[in-house]
Amino acid sequence: MLRRQDVGHRVVVRRIVGATQERTLYSDALGELVDLTETDLTIATAKGMVRVPLQEVHRAKRVPAARRPPASDVVALELAANDAWPAPIQSRLGGWILRAAGNWTGRANSALAVGDPDRTLEAAIDGVEQWYRDHGQHPLINAPMPLAAPVNAALDQRGWTSRPLTLVQTASLTRLLAEMPARGDLPPVDLADAPSDDWYAMVAEHKGTLPAAAVRILTGVPGLVFAHVRDADGSLLAVARGAVTGPDRWLGISLLQTAPAARRRGIARQVTGELARWAAQHGSHRAYLQVEERNTAAVGLYGRLGFSTHHTYLTREAPPA
Known part of the structure; x- marks a missing residue:
């Protein structure tokens, strides 16, 4: 059976799904173990998240990982x-980065x-808990x-x-440009150095009220562009943000x-194609x-645009104090 230390690793689970008079029926799930409780386990498979009650598990084991990017690439x-989404308050715990922005977005x-916290793991977690509580955050x-x-x-x-x-999904700019529609019936994409008021308003519809910390995150990076698409009457149809950061000149789309x-x-x-074109002009390739x-609609859209999963992450939350 799987154990807590298997969380984050690739596993295969054989599940009992039924029975006939002749035999028991099984179904196999292969993917990354993302949660294990006293009653269930959850696997991120190629088709989505699968939750399996432990009472239905016939066999389960860790298997060799699929081809993954090197740890240094992750x-x-x-x-x-992190550079593209800069929290206004940052501190270091060895290689770990502690970030605070008034609770606007988990990131x-x-x-x-990532990296070595320069102390034992338990001491590092203690340090994280203390730092956030000193800053009035969970x-x-x-x-x-x-x-x-x-x-x-x-x-x-x-x-x-x-x-x-x-x-965390990636795509080559070459692929994104190849997928860009060659159509004259679509309104143009305006790439501006700063967001308009209605750009902020559309983002706020999705992200909630934008405090001062949010504006600092959204605008506080060199090498930024803000996409606006407007109808003929000036109504805003679409927005996006692009940032080129890091030694490898990654284009971050958000x-x-x-x-x-x-x-x-x-x-x-x-x-997406216009952001890719802009980023390529600024030395980016990916x-x-x-x-x-769980946002299956967005995952499907990004897959059609040419994105695939590079790696994943979990945002972990401390228990109440």
């Missing part, structure tokens, strides 16, 4: 993403657990998988819970949103974005 991409208000840790599997195992032992699994009445017209594909695995 760290480099996570650091580039900007969680400790990024402790969160961003744990990329399987890189941070030991961190996840330690947090399990301390009763930390998990927020939904996030996929806040890609389309007004409900403008969906399924190819506008999101067009916006793009990334972050999306919750």
